[in-house]
């Protein structure tokens with residue numbers, strides 16, 4: 574059983590958080606150890622990709638996380654939430670990602686979508702949705718940005734929305750949306766909302782960008798079969814979304830010309846910073862596996878982890894994990910302070926983009942090195958490193974890819990057009 578003191582050490586002192594706050598993190602840590610760690614293979618569907626086993630397991634552990642308050646922890650008590658301290662979610666979601674980052678994604682998207690609506694000041698739209706996710710059932714949401722012609726372009730601030738091909742036209746009191754999204758997590762699964770990035774007119778640049786909330790039962794909304802992919806096989810469902818003259822009330826556009834473009838960049842920044850949290854959870858899991866395995870495995874009569882070559886690699890893993898965690902904590906703290914502008918403005922977008930890149934490189938490097946230190950056992954299905962490596966790669970690819978994020982990091986220091 575982990576103590577509050579150990580949680581504090583792991584999260585670099587967790588400055589500003591009381592023992593009571595950290596009790597929430599400790600509870601989730603214990604749940605992950607007890608209920609998720611033993612089911613990691615089942616969540617993935619097993620070596621033979623057993624869809625039913627995977628879906629049943631996801632339902633069970635998602636319900637378990639709902640029961641301990643994860644889904645509603647961030648919202649005010651007045652609407653049924655737990656009102657936990659701001660920023661505590663990073664530690665909670667790192668713990669879930671330590672068990673399975675696909676599951677963290679499936680649940681985390683809800684907060685991403687709700688956070689965007691609340692952040693836009695649209696409590697009129699947010700309230701019924703937030704009340705729904707604060708009930709005692711598992712839910713899902715969807716953030717629809719990526720299009721067949723490219724994901725990075727939609728997120729690219731220097732494209733000013735000119736490459737977006739999902740069009741929203743105002744017809745009286747309704748928006749009529751036609752277009753095609755591809756890959757969004759929760760496509761076909763969301764029972765709350767599809768927050769859809771559209772344009773009213775690509776020629777209008779940033780003023781054309783429109784963020785419109787589409788209800789899951791909207792007429793004209795349909796989905797392809799889920800994609801088959803390398804990792805997060807069943808925990809995170811991805812598919813195409815077709816908008817065939819989907820009509821929604823005019824009020825469902827979150828802000829309006831200019832405001833929606835700013836919000837889009839905030840959403841991207843938040844997703845990137847959050848992905849660093851997921852990646853740190855993955856790296857931490859691989860670190861724990863390799864430290865444990867190399868305790869008993871011997872090379873010429875001595876434990877692998879006592880050999881200086883191997884101990885130095887384990888030491889470097891610890892350093893990189895702490896750096897990823899500390900950097901993300903710092904960026905999140907700067908974002909919450911509001912002292913440095915909006916998260917989607919170049920200064921903080923630069924930091925959030927760097928956090929995702931550094932966190933993902935750390936996760937992939939740690940998983941690789943863990944595999945090397947464990948030899949064939951690291952490569953085997955039984956020790957889970959291969960699963961973390963498969964899952965970690967998409968953390969690096971989504972939200973624009975590492976190349977787009979390097980450009981966004983540079984854009985924090987000087988201006989240029991792509």
Ligand SMILES: Cc1cc2nc3c(=O)[nH]c(=O)nc-3n(C[C@H](O)[C@H](O)[C@H](O)COP(=O)(O)OP(=O)(O)OC[C@H]3O[C@@H](n4cnc5c(N)ncnc54)[C@H](O)[C@@H]3O)c2cc1C
Nearest residue numbers: 716717718719723724725756757758971972973974976977
């Ligand atoms: C498991 C999973 C979950 C996902 N979840 C979501 C989701 O919830 N919502 C959603 O909308 N999408 C989601 N995606 C899609 C994902 O975010 C995109 O695939 C990603 O942003 C990259 O877009 P792309 O695949 O179209 O690649 P492209 O945009 O074609 O990019 C390919 C490469 O070119 C680089 N590149 C492209 N354009 C530029 C540019 N302008 N500047 C610099 N470099 C550039 C990229 O960095 C990348 O290296 C998900 C994908 C997967 C696999």
